[in-house]
Amino acid sequence: MSNTSQPVPVTVVPGQQPREVVIISHSPLFYWWPVWAVGFLMAAVSYWQGDRVAFVPPGTVAERGARVDGQDGPRDVLIAPEGQSLPAAADPEELKQPRLQMARSNDPGVVWAVTLLLVILVTHVKMRGVWSLVAILFLGFSTILLAVLGLWDPILRFFRIFDIHINALGYLTISLALFVIWLLMFLVFDRLTYMIFTRGRLRVRQAIGEGEKVFDMRGMVFQRHRDDVFRHWLLGFGTADLTVFTSGANAQQLEMPNVFGIGHKLNLIHTMLQELEVTKGS
Numbered sequence: 001m002s003n004t005s006q007p008v009p010v011t012v013v014p015g016q017q018p019r020e021v022v023i024i025s026h027s028p029l030f031y032w033w034p035v036w037a038v039g040f041l042m043a044a045v046s047y048w049q050g051d052r053v054a055f056v057p058p059g060t061v062a063e064r065g066a067r068v069d070g071q072d073g074p075r076d077v078l079i080a081p082e083g084q085s086l087p088a089a090a091d092p093e094e095l096k097q098p099r100l101q102m103a104r105s106n107d108p109g110v111v112w113a114v115t116l117l118l119v120i121l122v123t124h125v126k127m128r129g130v131w132s133l134v135a136i137l138f139l140g141f142s143t144i145l146l147a148v149l150g151l152w153d154p155i156l157r158f159f160r161i162f163d164i165h166i167n168a169l170g171y172l173t174i175s176l177a178l179f180v181i182w183l184l185m186f187l188v189f190d191r192l193t194y195m196i197f198t199r200g201r202l203r204v205r206q207a208i209g210e211g212e213k214v215f216d217m218r219g220m221v222f223q224r225h226r227d228d229v230f231r232h233w234l235l236g237f238g239t240a241d242l243t244v245f246t247s248g249a250n251a252q253q254l255e256m257p258n259v260f261g262i263g264h265k266l267n268l269i270h271t272m273l274q275e276l277e278v279t280k281g282s
């Protein structure tokens with residue numbers, strides 16, 4: 001579904017017109033913010049629950065209520081198989097103590113994994129029609145509902161081959177690295193591809209080293225594409241793909257995908273075009 005944006009009636013008041021409008025094309029990584037956001041949340045959940053992970057050799061068994069020398073009362077213990085020992089710390093005389101924090105349940109891992117898979121799906125496959133949106137929302141809602149009800153562990157135990165556990169620092173490391181990359185792309189690298197609309201002119205810079213191209217704004221046509229409701233509306237907060245058709249002897253078609261705040265910026269550009277018409281007719 002694509003549509004040509006229509007000018008919004010704007011009263012042109014001298015001295016109040018915008019001097020320039022900058023349009024920035026973002027990479028598809030812009031839509032990956034749910035992955036690092038949910039990752040930070042799952043890291044907090046895993047850290048808050050406070051369970052520790054112990055590394056043991058194969059064949060280790062857990063025993064409840066064992067008697068341990070030097071300890072008062074029975075204790076639950078891990079018993080390594082004969083001839084093997086638990087992992088040692090830096091000092092071979094000391095055992096490595098459990099320190100990694102991880103949730104007992106599969107719920108955080110399932111929620112994060114489903115989030116990752118859904119983001120990959122919607123950023124690489126165009127979802128057309130309302131039923132595709134309903135299906136994705138239903139899958140996301142069902143995942144969260146089963147996690148809240150604590151039903152993911154019984155389901156995964158039934159299949160026996162699925163288990164999704166990540167420790168708190170694992171979530172934090174992945175999410176922090178992705179967040180830094182996302183922030184660099186959004187604030188730095190995405191801004192290397194942009195358009196600047198000024199009074200009567202369009203300046204285009206599409207890559208480092210290509211310099212700038214300048215076009216006359218008169219006769220330009222703007223087409224806003226919003227093909228994917230889930231990607232553009234729910235993940236992009238109103239982003240859209242923009243195509244600009246220049247006029248004149250050297251007419252070109254300029255593509256600007258994933259533009260944030262496109263509606264407001266197009267309104268400002270139409271204000272500039274109206275000003276040009278007023279100036280031309282006066």
